[in-house]
Amino acid sequence: MKFRIFLVVASCVVSLITGFVISRSGSSTEAVGARAKPLIGLSMDTLKEERWQGDRDLFVTRARELGADVLVQSANSDDTRQISDVQALISRRVDVLVIVPHNGAAMAKAVNMAHDAGIPVLAYDRLITDCDLDLYMTFDNEKVGELQAQFLVNHLLKERTKKIVRIYGAKTDNNALLYKRGQDKVLTPLIKKGEIEVVHEDWTQDWRPENAKKIASAAITKAGANFDAILASNDGTAGGAIQALSEEGLAGKILVTGQDAELSACQRIVNGTQAMTIYKPLSQLAKQAAEAATKMAKRKPVFTLGKIDNKKVEVPSILLGVVVVTKENMMDTVVKDGFHKAADVYRSLPDAQGSR
Ligand code: GAL
Secondary structure, eight states: OHHHHHHHHHHHHHHOSOOEEEOOOOTHHHHHHHSSSOEEEEEESOSOSHHHHHHHHHHHHHHHHTTOEEEEEEOTTOHHHHHHHHHHHHHTTOSEEEEOOSSTTTTHHHHHHHHHTTOOEEEESSOOOSSOOOEEEEEOHHHHHHHHHHHHHHHSOSSSOEEEEEEEOOTTOHHHHHHHHHHHHHHHHHHHTTSEEEEEEEEOGGGOHHHHHHHHHHHHHHHTTOOOEEEESSHHHHHHHHHHHHHTTOTTTSEEOOOSOOHHHHHHHHHTSOOOEEEOOHHHHHHHHHHHHHHHHTTOOEEESEEEEOSSSEEEEEEEOOEEEOTTTTIIIIITTTSSOHHHHTTTSTTHHHHO
16 A cells, blocks of 8 residues: 555656646547547557557556547557558547557657547657647656666666666657656766766667667677676666677676566566666556546546646646666565566576565
């Protein structure tokens, strides 16, 4: 219960800035009236990563509880495909669109298409830039980067310059820029003081683990085993990097960060090959987004306490809190919250009993 209260308070504190009410009227209002149930269109970048399957299921379940129907499309990380997915949802006369953009800038076109049809748009987890977006709901992404970098700094020996590799996310994803910005807040002063040296860094196309593995291999080719940590932006890229490390017998010897609390990452953390991850309570984001989308579909106002500049407008926004997960607090975070079962997390340990 204490942990749940912390998450709720954390999310409120983060967004206790100013108040906004939004609603958008348009031609599809008639459609709402005509249809028994509100119809939500959910356009996703991909269902490749474990988390997106969770987001989809939690969102659809909550929307149905609220009496809405949901049409789901996944674009497999293809911008052209995602635009045509949105066109298809518009032609189905959905009452509201919820979009997880593959490319935050490219999807401005989709928002404009939706508005031409009188349909409001909620950007889910990732910001859509350069357009008159209606609502943005996500986690505190800069905080994610700060916590990853601070963990790394706190857990590396202090006696000499620490050499690190940085694996960023996909350049098309505004979140990847926010994680880096949060990390830079912590690292830049230390890099200037010569306490930290970045021996290799790169962006991971489409967040693909196999692309992150190539970046880690390039770092090993360049620096051999002569570095202390890999600042990986999420668990997918961490997994790819750890594969490269294990091929060189370095897994568990080099500190690796992560994000998303994927099951495989939690297993790596209790096994000792990954040092930490960031838990983002998907159920909170998905449920709150389904509630907001259902209200928007009924042209009811959604109240937010924050706003974010997307280079065109100040978008009414909701940011939720995040939590660092390590071997020490695994049981008190992702297991206690029912995100993973203890048996699954500790499955690969020789003597599961000893570790808990
Ligand atoms: C980010 C998301 C992360 C991560 C990544 C790859 O936008 O916030 O949780 O999973 O995409 O899909």
